[in-house]
Each structure stands twice: as C-alpha cells, then as structure tokens.
Amino acid sequence: MLVKIETAFKELLTCLQTAKMYGTTHPMFQKSLDKAYAAFEDALSDRQDIVIGIVGEELACEKEIFFDLGKLLKPAILYLKERNIERLAFYRGLGKEELGKFVEVISRPKEDFKIEPQQLLELAGIGNISIGKLKVTEKQDKVELRTNLLSLYDFSMDKVTQVVSSVLNLEKIDPRVLKLSLNNIIDGLSIQRQELLKLATMKRYDVEAYVHMLNVAIFAMYFSSRLGFEKSEVLDIGIAALFHDIGKLYISRKTLHKPDKLSEQEFTTIKSHTILGAEFMFKYIDTLGILPVVVSFEHHLKYDSSGYPRLPLLRKQHIVSAIVAICDVYDALSQRRGYKQDYSPDLVYSIMYKDKGSGFDPVLLDKFFQFMGLWPVGSVVALSDASIALVREENDTDIRRPKIEIVFPEDKRRLVDLLQDNSLSIERYLNPWKEGKEYLMLGQ
Numbered sequence: 001m002l003v004k005i006e007t008a009f010k011e012l013l014t015c016l017q018t019a020k021m022y023g024t025t026h027p028m029f030q031k032s033l034d035k036a037y038a039a040f041e042d043a044l045s046d047r048q049d050i051v052i053g054i055v056g057e058e059l060a061c062e063k064e065i066f067f068d069l070g071k072l073l074k075p076a077i078l079y080l081k082e083r084n085i086e087r088l089a090f091y092r093g094l095g096k097e098e099l100g101k102f103v104e105v106i107s108r109p110k111e112d113f114k115i116e117p118q119q120l121l122e123l124a125g126i127g128n129i130s131i132g133k134l135k136v137t138e139k140q141d142k143v144e145l146r147t148n149l150l151s152l153y154d155f156s157m158d159k160v161t162q163v164v165s166s167v168l169n170l171e172k173i174d175p176r177v178l179k180l181s182l183n184n185i186i187d188g189l190s191i192q193r194q195e196l197l198k199l200a201t202m203k204r205y206d207v208e209a210y211v212h213m214l215n216v217a218i219f220a221m222y223f224s225s226r227l228g229f230e231k232s233e234v235l236d237i238g239i240a241a242l243f244h245d246i247g248k249l250y251i252s253r254k255t256l257h258k259p260d261k262l263s264e265q266e267f268t269t270i271k272s273h274t275i276l277g278a279e280f281m282f283k284y285i286d287t288l289g290i291l292p293v294v295v296s297f298e299h300h301l302k303y304d305s306s307g308y309p310r311l312p313l314l315r316k317q318h319i320v321s322a323i324v325a326i327c328d329v330y331d332a333l334s335q336r337r338g339y340k341q342d343y344s345p346d347l348v349y350s351i352m353y354k355d356k357g358s359g360f361d362p363v364l365l366d367k368f369f370q371f372m373g374l375w376p377v378g379s380v381v382a383l384s385d386a387s388i389a390l391v392r393e394e395n396d397t398d399i400r401r402p403k404i405e406i407v408f409p410e411d412k413r414r415l416v417d418l419l420q421d422n423s424l425s426i427e428r429y430l431n432p433w434k435e436g437k438e439y440l441m442l443g444q
C-alpha cells in the first residue's frame with residue numbers, strides 16, 4: 001500500500017527534476033508526467049487521499065511511516081521547505097492536467113512562494129491537491145495559531161461567498177473546491193477545535209448572511225463528527241448546512257431585518273425561503289446530492305412536526321435537518337444583531353431548552369450543549385467569589401462546570417477545573433465588547 005505512495009512520490013520528484021531541466025513543454029516532461037500520473041492513479045485507486053508531511057528531515061505518510069527515498073530525499077525536502085511546503089495532500093479525482101500544472105507551479109523559483117503556496121494552486125485552478133505548512137501543533141505560539149485559524153476562517157469565507165454567489169447565478173460549481181475548503185475546516189477542528197469554534201461563536205457586528213451560513217456549517221460539522229458520523233458524511237452535512245438559508249438571499253433585506261412586527265404577508269414571504277431554497281438546491285442535485293434540498297426544505301420544521309413549511313402529512317425531520325436546525329438557532333441567537341438584545345450564552349441555552357422536545361430533538365439538544373459547553377471556550381465569566389475568569393475547556397459531564405483560568409485579581413491567577421473544585425462556580429457572563437473587554441486581554 002505505502003509502496004504505491006512511495007513510487008508515486010518518487011515519480012513526482014523525477015517529474016519535477018525534468019520540468020526544471022527541460023521545461024514543461026518538452027516531450028521528456030510529458031513522458032515523466034505520464035509515469036507520475038499513472039503512479040498516482042494507482043496509489044489513489046484504493047484510498048481517498050494521500051497526505052505526505054515533512055517532519056524534520058524526513059518525509060512521512062500516515063504519521064509513523066517514513067520513506068527511504070535515498071539520494072532524492074534531502075534536496076527534495078530542502079526544495080519544498082524553501083517554498084513553505086511541509087504538507088502535500090493529493091485527493092482522488094486528481095487529473096493528469098492538474099498534476100502537470102502542479103509540477104509547473106512548484107518548479108517556479110522560491111521567490112514566487114512569498115504568498116501562501118495554496119493560493120498559487122488556487123490561482124492555477126488546481127482543486128485536487130493542497131499544499132502548505134504542517135498542521136498547527138501545540139508547540140507553535142498562540143499568536144501564530146490564531147493567525148492561521150483566522151486566515152483559515154477567512155479563506156473558507158471567501159470560498160463560501162464565491163460558491164454561494166455562483167449558485168445564485170445558476171453557474172456551474174466545482175464541488176471539489178467546496179469540499180476541500182470544508183475539509184480544511186474539519187482539519188482545523190480536529191487540531192484546534194476550541195479556537196475555531198471560538199471564532200464561530202465570537203459575536204460579530206458585521207453579521208451577514210454568509211457569516212451565518214459558514215458558522216452553521218462549522219457547528220454542524222463539529223456536532224456531527226462528535227456524534228460519530230463518518231468524515232465523508234460530515235462533509236456532506238457541512239455542505240447541506242452551508243446552503244440551508246440560500247432561499248433567504250432572494251428575500252429583500254428590508255423584510256428580513258425589519259425591526260417592527262412583520263405583517264402576515266411579510267411573514268409568509270420569509271417562510272417561503274425554505275421552499276425557494278429547496279427548489280434552488282434541486283438544480284444542484286447532480287453535483288451536491290439530495291441533502292441540501294432536504295435540509296433547505298426542512299430546517300424550520302420542528303421536532304413535534306410543527307413549524308414550516310406546513311405539510312399536508314406530518315413528517316419527521318431528517319436527522320441532518322434536525323442537526324442543522326439546532327446549529328441554526330444557536331448561531332442566530334448567539335450573533336449580535338442590530339434589532340435584538342445582546343444574548344449571553346446562558347440565555348441562548350435557556351431559550352433553546354424551552355423548546356426541548358417540542359422544537360428540538362431532546363437527545364440531540366442535550367448532546368449539542370454537552371459538546372459545546374454552556375459558555376463557549378474563551379468566554380469571560382464572573383465567579384462566585386467575584387474574581388474574573390476565562391473559560392478554557394468544557395467538561396462533557398457537567399456543562400456548567402468547565403475548566404477555567406482565573407485572570408483577575410492578579411494574585412488569584414490560576415487554572416481551575418470546576419469539576420474538581422466545588423468551592424467556586426460561574427455566576428455571570430461578561431460581554432466581551434463591554435464589561436468583559438479589559439479581562440479578555442489578560443488571558444493572552
């Protein structure tokens with residue numbers, strides 16, 4: 001199995017050498033590209049992807065196995081590192097032309113790699129390969145980590161915006177690009193889950209429909225992976241979640257954000273976003289499958305079969321619609337909106353719990369908060385002894401007693417696991433834009 005990968009990688013390096021020596025238009029290059037492509041095709045015939053990382057001076061695949069590529073190896077490692085490439089991933093579906101373009105990109109002088117290597121691939125239209133730094137590790141300092149995740153979030157945001165506007169214009173979309181971008185989020189979730197979720201739970205003033213769509217996708221992917229769905233299913237759930245409100249983009253902002261009470265007509269218009277969205281996603285059934293149609297249609301149906309659209313026959317929500325419905329309401333309530341009061345996480349929790357068993361599937365709702373915690377990681381909270389702390393990690397067994405770091409007063413600074421220490425409890429949430437602002441910096 002790994003022999004195939006080793007062969008593919010060797011052929012790739014030979015192809016790269018040929019490109020550097022003869023250029024990519026030379027017949028010699030074509031010949032070596034043919035060989036490399038055949039090797040990749042073979043290696044990808046029984047797996048979804050090949051991920052190769054540079055660890056120190058070695059190349060590694062699937063963490064523990066190191067290649068012995070002899071003479072080729074050292075200069076190749078140096079060559080890739082100079083171009084900020086420590087991780088290469090090749091996905092099934094990779095085409096020969098793409099592989100050729102990829103070799104052309106990495107054969108460029110290292111000065112070209114001042115921008116993110118992944119961006120160079122994007123520009124060249126290569127969707128089935130991703131390259132970049134190795135996944136973030138805990139050793140890296142916090143600032144760098146945060147920048148990485150912020151750019152991951154923003155990068156995904158760009159992709160999402162592009163794909164959604166293509167869908168709105170009824171243009172063809174490339175589901176692989178979308179999946180790759182969501183895949184990056186899943187990778188981000190598995191390494192720095194809390195930091196990434198924090199980005200999504202951060203209250204933002206610039207609440208646009210796209211932010212909501214991406215956030216709901218992030219929550220739904222995190223939630224479904226914790227529920228035990230397979231990675232490929234998690235990706236499909238992410239896509240369905242991403243498009244859940246696509247029908248809203250067809251409804252005037254004036255109606256959507258009207259501060260006063262809606263007329264019956266206006267309310268009917270808003271409710272129609274479910275049907276509009278489903279009709280819309282139906283056009284993409286060949287590319288994205290049926291799930292986005294189902295979820296667009298059902299995400300406002302309730303657990304007890306009330307909600308909308310009203311149906312002649314009672315029907316139960318699909319489990320993915322039920323997952324998205326929870327993430328949808330959670331994000332909508334957590335976001336700071338001009339026309340609404342600022343909701344603290346515990347208020348969001350109690351609002352949602354009122355609908356347990358009626359609006360939401362009770363088991364799923366419990367699980368959701370068990371995984372998310374009551375106060376998201378990073379929240380500023382006041383404790384029962386009047387000290388101020390930041391939430392560091394949720395405890396699955398008691399959502400009200402997470403691990404925290406006391407940051408004020410200075411002489412009390414320490415980490416406390418509230419599950420172990422019963423003398424303290426969380427009293428109140430402090431708004432990070434108002435009274436909590438000054439304490440937020442103390443936790444850096």
Ligand SMILES: [Fe+2]
Pocket residue numbers: 244245273299300
């Ligand atoms: Fe909706």
Ligand SMILES: [Fe+2]
Pocket residue numbers: 212244245328
């Ligand atoms: Fe929504």
